[in-house]
Amino acid sequence: MRVLVLTGAGVSAESGIPTFRGKNGYWRNLDPTKLATPEAFARDPQLVWDWYRERRERIRNAQPNAAHEAIARLAKQTEEFLLVTQNVDDLHARAGLPGEKMVQIHGDIFITRCSRCTFEHDHEHEPEHESVPNCPQCDALMRPGVVWFGEQLSRRELQRVESYLDGGACDAVIVAGTTATLGYIVDWTLSASHGGGELIEVNPEETPLSRFATRLVREPAAIALPRIVDGLIRSR
Numbered sequence: 030m031r032v033l034v035l036t037g038a039g040v041s042a043e044s045g046i047p048t049f050r051g052k053n054g055y056w057r058n059l060d061p062t063k064l065a066t067p068e069a070f071a072r073d074p075q076l077v078w079d080w081y082r083e084r085r086e087r088i089r090n091a092q093p094n095a096a097h098e099a100i101a102r103l104a105k106q107t108e109e110f111l112l113v114t115q116n117v118d119d120l121h122a123r124a125g126l127p128g129e130k131m132v133q134i135h136g137d138i139f140i141t142r143c144s145r146c147t148f149e150h151d152h153e154h155e156p157e158h159e160s161v162p163n164c165p166q167c168d169a170l171m172r173p174g175v176v177w178f179g180e181q182l183s184r185r186e187l188q189r190v191e192s193y194l195d196g197g198a199c200d201a202v203i204v205a206g207t208t209a210t211l212g213y214i215v216d217w218t219l220s221a222s223h224g225g226g227e228l229i230e231v232n233p234e235e236t237p238l239s240r241f242a243t244r245l246v247r248e249p250a251a252i253a254l255p256r257i258v259d260g261l262i263r264s265r
């Protein structure tokens with residue numbers, strides 16, 4: 030069985046990670062969609078870092094939910110599997126999904142990287158500063174390893190998705206907790222399911238993908254996914 034799963038903020042929201050646009054999205058009365066930009070970082074790097082450190086802390090204190098666990102179980106049970114997630118947290122990884130079966134297209138919040146050169150380190154080697162860290166190689170400001178609004182996706186991560194899609198059509202594509210407003214989410218989903226595979230949408234609301242879905246599940250991911258995954262594993 031060949032499977033593609035795409036997840037978005039809705040899956041992490043069920044672990045208590047606020048979405049940018051949800052009612053709990055504001056931070057210090059600031060709009061996160063305006064903080065997660067290169068312009069905000071250029072204007073006030075300390076403010077942007079304060080916000081990301083709070084998000085990191087919140088994620089460290091959160092736990093993977095039943096949706097993350099179901100996806101990790103599906104990965105173990107299928108021959109070919111890729112998760113593409115818009116989430117920058119580590120909840121999929123902590124549920125047991127290996128890095129080679131996952132692409133974080135919007136980056137990894139626990140990576141700290143240079144805003145100028147290629148230097149980066151992950152959180153295991155990164156003591157949390159209170160100020161804005163400087164690059165040990167070139168002294169430019171360090172920044173979180175996420176893709177901000179208005180920035181390009183990483184070419185390397187895009188290629189990992191494209192090469193999986195080039196490997197053949199999928200028997201099942203699951204899209205969960207994403208409003209699928211980004212064009213590439215729609216493109217990848219349709220490309221992976223064009224061979225007649227099942228396209229399962231898990232979202233409480235209608236999205237641009239709904240009309241293509243072979244199965245619509247209007248429930249939270251943590252409730253729906255364990256059941257969907259069990260069904261897929263049984264049907265092999």
Ligand SMILES: [Zn+2]
Pocket residue numbers: 143144145146147148164165166167168169
């Ligand atoms: Zn540097």
